[in-house]
Amino acid sequence: MIKLLSEFKPTEAGKVVRVGGEGRMRRRLLDMGITPGAEVVMRKVAPLGDPIEVTLRGYELTLRKAEAACVEVEIGDR
Amino acid sequence: MRIFALAGNPNCGKTTLFNALTGATAHVGNWPGVTVDKREGVYKKCSEKIGIVDLPGIYSLSPYTPEEVISRNYILGGEPSGIINIIDATNLERNLYLTMQLLETDVPVIVALNMMDEVDKSGDKVDVAALEEKLGVPVMPISALTGAGIKELMTRAVALSEKREGTTVLPSSLREIVELKAFYEKEGVSSPLFHAVKLLENDELELEFRGAKAAREKVCGIASAGEETAAASDDCVDYEAVVADERYKYISEKLAPAKTRKTTKPTLTKSDKIDRLLTHRVWAIPIFIVMMFFVFHFTFSENLFFLNGFTESQAWMPSLVDLGLAVEENGETVYNNFGVQLLSVIYDGAVFSPGVILTNLLNLILDSISGGIVGGMESAGAAAWATGLVGDGILGGIFAVLGFLPQILVLFLFFSILEDSGYMARIAFVLDRVFRKFGVSGRAFMPMIMGFGCSVPAAINTRTLADEKERTATIRVIPFFSCGAKLPILTAVAGGIVAAFGIGNADVITFAMYALGVVAAIVCLMLMRNTSLKGETPPFIMELPAYHRPRFKNLMLHLWDKTKHFVKKAFTIIFASTVIIWLFSHLSWNWHYLSDEQMNESILASIGMFIQPLFTPLGFGSQLGRFGWVFAVAAITGLIAKENVIATFTTLAICIGAYMGEGTEEGIEELAGLISVIQADTGISMQAFTAALISFIAFNMTTIPCFAACATAKGELQKGKFKWTVAFWLASSYIVGSMVYTVGAWVWPLAIWLAVIAAVIALIVLRNKGKFDITKIFKRKKKVKNTEAES
Numbered sequence: 001m002i003k004l005l006s007e008f009k010p011t012e013a014g015k016v017v018r019v020g021g022e023g024r025m026r027r028r029l030l031d032m033g034i035t036p037g038a039e040v041v042m043r044k045v046a047p048l049g050d051p052i053e054v055t056l057r058g059y060e061l062t063l064r065k066a067e068a069a070c071v072e073v074e075i076g077d078r
Numbered sequence: 079m080r081i082f083a084l085a086g087n088p089n090c091g092k093t094t095l096f097n098a099l100t101g102a103t104a105h106v107g108n109w110p111g112v113t114v115d116k117r118e119g120v121y122k123k124c125s126e127k128i129g130i131v132d133l134p135g136i137y138s139l140s141p142y143t144p145e146e147v148i149s150r151n152y153i154l155g156g157e158p159s160g161i162i163n164i165i166d167a168t169n170l171e172r173n174l175y176l177t178m179q180l181l182e183t184d185v186p187v188i189v190a191l192n193m194m195d196e197v198d199k200s201g202d203k204v205d206v207a208a209l210e211e212k213l214g215v216p217v218m219p220i221s222a223l224t225g226a227g228i229k230e231l232m233t234r235a236v237a238l239s240e241k242r243e244g245t246t247v248l249p250s251s252l253r254e255i256v257e258l259k260a261f262y263e264k265e266g267v268s269s270p271l272f273h274a275v276k277l278l279e280n281d282e283l284e285l286e287f288r289g290a291k292a293a294r295e296k297v298c299g300i301a302s303a304g305e306e307t308a309a310a311s312d313d314c315v316d317y318e319a320v321v322a323d324e325r326y327k328y329i330s331e332k333l334a335p336a337k338t339r340k341t342t343k344p345t346l347t348k349s350d351k352i353d354r355l356l357t358h359r360v361w362a363i364p365i366f367i368v369m370m371f372f373v374f375h376f377t378f379s380e381n382l383f384f385l386n387g388f389t390e391s392q393a394w395m396p397s398l399v400d401l402g403l404a405v406e407e408n409g410e411t412v413y414n415n416f417g418v419q420l421l422s423v424i425y426d427g428a429v430f431s432p433g434v435i436l437t438n439l440l441n442l443i444l445d446s447i448s449g450g451i452v453g454g455m456e457s458a459g460a461a462a463w464a465t466g467l468v469g470d471g472i473l474g475g476i477f478a479v480l481g482f483l484p485q486i487l488v489l490f491l492f493f494s495i496l497e498d499s500g501y502m503a504r505i506a507f508v509l510d511r512v513f514r515k516f517g518v519s520g521r522a523f524m525p526m527i528m529g530f531g532c533s534v535p536a537a538i539n540t541r542t543l544a545d546e547k548e549r550t551a552t553i554r555v556i557p558f559f560s561c562g563a564k565l566p567i568l569t570a571v572a573g574g575i576v577a578a579f580g581i582g583n584a585d586v587i588t589f590a591m592y593a594l595g596v597v598a599a600i601v602c603l604m605l606m607r608n609t610s611l612k613g614e615t616p617p618f619i620m621e622l623p624a625y626h627r628p629r630f631k632n633l634m635l636h637l638w639d640k641t642k643h644f645v646k647k648a649f650t651i652i653f654a655s656t657v658i659i660w661l662f663s664h665l666s667w668n669w670h671y672l673s674d675e676q677m678n679e680s681i682l683a684s685i686g687m688f689i690q691p692l693f694t695p696l697g698f699g700s701q702l703g704r705f706g707w708v709f710a711v712a713a714i715t716g717l718i719a720k721e722n723v724i725a726t727f728t729t730l731a732i733c734i735g736a737y738m739g740e741g742t743e744e745g746i747e748e749l750a751g752l753i754s755v756i757q758a759d760t761g762i763s764m765q766a767f768t769a770a771l772i773s774f775i776a777f778n779m780t781t782i783p784c785f786a787a788c789a790t791a792k793g794e795l796q797k798g799k800f801k802w803t804v805a806f807w808l809a810s811s812y813i814v815g816s817m818v819y820t821v822g823a824w825v826w827p828l829a830i831w832l833a834v835i836a837a838v839i840a841l842i843v844l845r846n847k848g849k850f851d852i853t854k855i856f857k858r859k860k861k862v863k864n865t866e867a868e869s
Contacts, residue, residue: 019319024142024544024617025617025619026318026319027140027142027318028140028142028544028617028619029619030318030319030322030323031137031138031140031142031175031322032137032172032619032621033171033172033175033326035319035322035323035326035327036319036323037323037326037327037330038326044357046357046362046507046508046510046511047357047358047359047360047362047363047508048508048509048511048512049511050510050511050514051507051510051511051520051618053357053507053622057169057171057172057326057330058168058169058170058171058172059169059172059621060621060622060623060624061619061620061621061622062507062510062618062619062620062621062622063617063618063619063620064510064514064617064618064619067617067618067619
């Protein structure tokens with residue numbers, strides 16, 4: 001099942017399928033390792049509901065829900 | 079001398095290695111991208127001397143932040159004869175992404191595999207030989223912290239051949255790359271492979287190169303026509319994603335396996351546990367507020383842990399005078415013996431905080447030095463003007479500035495601890511939602527809160543902000559976060575109000591002024607982001623570094639950096655300006671020396687009197703009568719350095735006879751004397767005068783910062799933005815000051831201000847919705863004129 005990263009709940013995990021968005025924001029997402037095939041685990045949501053924290057490629061990354069909405073992820077088993 | 083550049087991700091231990099190599103005192107932080115300056119040093123433990131340049135921490139060579147542009151330009155600029163690429167061995171994958179790009183340049187590269195001690199500790203293993211074979215460049219395991227392997231690293235770095243040809247791991251788009259590379263080779267550009275790949279990625283810097291856009295269109299156009307992608311997209315292949323994807327694919331398939339993990343760790347690490355609490359849904363924000371409170375409490379409080387009660391009425395601790403250990407003489411406290419004087423550093427009517435204790439101690443030392451010098455000069459029979467110049471002008475000015483050093487350092491120490499531990503990044507994470515409302519990202523929080531310490535490092539720190547408009551807006555409001563040097567203005571004026579009128583509470587006034595500054599900053603941010611600096615809220619995609627214990631050495635290096643900077647400032651700009659001010663205040667227009675009593679005839683006084691009416695709407699102009707110029711002069715000298723404001727008051731209060739005795743560091747008594755003199759002179763009402771004094775603080779908090787901060791801001795802002803920034807500061811301080819004064823003095827103008835604010839908001843909202851356009855009115859007029867001219 002394909003889901004947007006912004007809709008993930010904590011502890012959910014999956015594989016990136018497609019990175020949308022445009023310009024510098026997209027460039028940054030790609031540079032930080034959010035590329036097709038990358039495995040991401042949703043860690044938590046910030047106290048005020050946004051941004052979110054995910055684990056990928058062995059480190060912690062934070063991004064806003066608006067940015068996470070550009071990332072399509074295939075949900076798999078952990 | 080050959081030069082090697084240190085390049086690597088933020089938090090990979092780059093600056094630690096730089097310090098280990100050069101022995102220099104560069105600062106190390108745990109905030110992603112804290113290394114915003116290009117630092118240089120020399121490595122000497124080698125057959126030849128090697129120049130080392132510390133580049134900012136970057137994730138990629140795409141021009142996302144100014145730091146990435148700095149690094150990229152430096153690497154491609156041809157100066158470094160090699161790059162030492164530092165990689166955090168505990169996080170190979172993302173770190174190697176930058177390596178892939180560095181390898182595409184023609185610059186020789188050596189990889190330093192850092193934090194190997196931590197890898198060993200966790201039981202993981204990295205196959206260094208395999209990595210070296212796959213990358214095709216030397217790889218050396220090191221630990222920058224312990225110093226292991228550094229010597230071997232440098233030996234191999236020195237042995238690197240002078241030449242290298244860029245290599246790439248991108249197989250699929252090879253044909254396009256080869257063609258674009260040929261284009262760059264024809265243009266005679268060095269590192270053609272790197273440029274070719276970047277151009278393929280649609281890199282904005284690359285597209286600016288003459289002919290590059292056409293070359294890309296030609297090459298990619300063929301590609302989209304020739305392959306089956308025509309159906310997929312109307313443009314051409316999505317090279318941006320393809321390139322990043324293939325790099326990471328290569329890393330995870332070929333390079334990452336070099337590291338073998340002992341076991342996957344399902345248990346919560348210590349870092350995770352701390353993180354759970356610090357970013358807790360409910361507790362995160364209260365914890366943050368409490369932490370900030372204690373940071374400022376330990377730095378500035380004169381009533382540690384509220385041991386002496388929370389209010390004046392609860393106070394129970396006796397002062398030294400009450401205890402019979404000291405006596406008051408002419409408004410000055412005289413201690414029974416030296417021991418009591420030492421005690422007064424720590425305790426006098428309340429236990430002081432560490433910041434205050436250090437300040438008192440330093441002032442005690444500085445006072446005795448100044449007393450000794452002036453006493454010596456007097457007994458040697460020096461002229462009155464000479465002792466005045468040395469005692470009041472030079473020593474008084476410099477020591478007044480140095481007196482703040484302890485508190486600034488204590489504040490910096492706390493911020494460095496929060497930064498080094500990784501907590502600052504979490505604060506950005508927690509508060510991003512709030513800051514987005516103001517039109518900036520959570521990252522802008524860091525420079526803003528640093529502004530409470532000093533605007534100079536704060537402005538430099540804005541380089542971690544990716545968006546230019548966000549940066550400009552942040553730099554402009556940084557001075558509103560009242561810096562360490564402005565605190566004395568607050569305490570002195572607030573203390574003066576309390577001492578002269580016997581009303582209010584100095585702490586409450588001080589706190590309220592801090593809050594006013596923050597509110598002004600928020601309002602201005604929102605205003606700018608909706609008008610002149612309009613733009614989308616910049617993205618917030620940031621690494622959250624692992625928590626770790628702050629390192630003592632790093633902290634000390636950081637503090638030493640600050641101390642040097644501050645002392646230098648004290649002895650240069652402030653020294654010069656205090657001497658000039660002293661001369662101006664003791665010379666008449668025909669260059670005659672004036673004694674203190676004749677101050678009203680001095681050059682400074684006439685300048686002050688000339689501009690005094692300008693401050694009438696702010697309450698400290700003409701209505702303060704014949705001594706009111708003191709405030710105007712203090713406002714001017716504050717432009718040079720905010721420390722000067724109180725120093726000016728101290729000097730001038732003594733000069734016009736409003737205060738007897740020698741100047742004190744805090745300047746409270748002097749101001750109280752000044753206030754009484756002016757009140758007696760003009761008969762101004764207490765309410766109006768209090769409002770004027772608070773307006774004076776507000777003006778100083780929101781006006782042009784000191785020269786040092788201005789110079790930094792000018793360097794950090796885009797060309798042409800600085801003059802508007804100065805205009806912005808002048809306007810904001812004038813508006814805030816007059817608002818404070820009119821509302822404070824009469825209350826009813828509040829209604830007018832609210833109406834004006836409502837009107838401005840309405841206009842901006844309408845304009846942004848496109849329903850109202852000011853420029854249209856002008857345009858229409860122009861059109862009419864044009865048509866008239868044509869006919």
